[in-house]
Amino acid sequence: MTARPARVPSTDRRQQIIRAAMELFAKKGFQGTTTREIATRTQMNEAILFRHFPHKDDLYWAVIEAKCRRPRGPRELRQTLKKAATPRDALVAIAEDILRRNAEDPTRHRLFLFSALENHQLTHRFFRSYIAQYYDILAEYIREQIRQGKFRRVEPRLAARCFFAMVSHHYQVQELFGGKRYQKFDMRGACETMADIWLEGVRAGKSRHPGRHSKNQSRCI
Secondary structure (H helix, E strand, O other): OOOOOOOOOHHHHHHHHHHHHHHHHHHHHHHHOOHHHHHHHOOOOHHHHHHHOOOHHHHHHHHHHHHHOOOOHHHHHHHHHHHOOOHHHHHHHHHHHHHHHHHHOHHHHHHHHHHHHOOOHHHHHHHHHHHHHHHHHHHHHHHHHHHOOOEOOOOHHHHHHHHHHHHHHHHHHHHHOOHHHOOOOOHHHHHHHHHHHHHHHHEOOOOOOOOHHHHHOOOOO
8 A cells, every 4th residue: 555645734734935036936926926836846736825825916925024023223323333342333234144145045135136126016015115224223313423523414214225235236247247257246245345435435424415404405215
């Protein structure tokens, strides 16, 4: 008598589905990936997949959550800013953390880019739930530096966004666009350079038009 295959626990099956969907969404995007492909990748039929995720959107959000789930992330960012001896030390540490995490998990950045380019409805939920809080935390730090007279008057949230954008774009050029094939950069050195460039733009006394932003202040999400 042939033995029945061992029953896979529901939680393990769910994680199996998420892992398979993660790879396909990062490679082909939401629109380019079908639930049938995901089911095939996990060697199950679609009926079982839909028991765990009734809609494709439910599975997509589970994948995004799995990629972003970092319970101590915001708290770690605050601690980094609080403990750093100088703004430069803080910014270098933040940049290194971002680049290191992206290097350890390349599919995450691809997944987020697909989400934005496809303008999926969950993109806005993802931004509000996981990205905006990091901008807010750095913006809070920038405001304090402005109050202390160390930074010139700039729009804090926009300045925070600019710093994160520098780091993100560096990663994209090197890893996604193939820049590292032509020129490699030491991670620490790259982070120090980006921090220095950003700081040169916000240090007090650097602007000939202090406060100009207040006349035409950018609105940030």
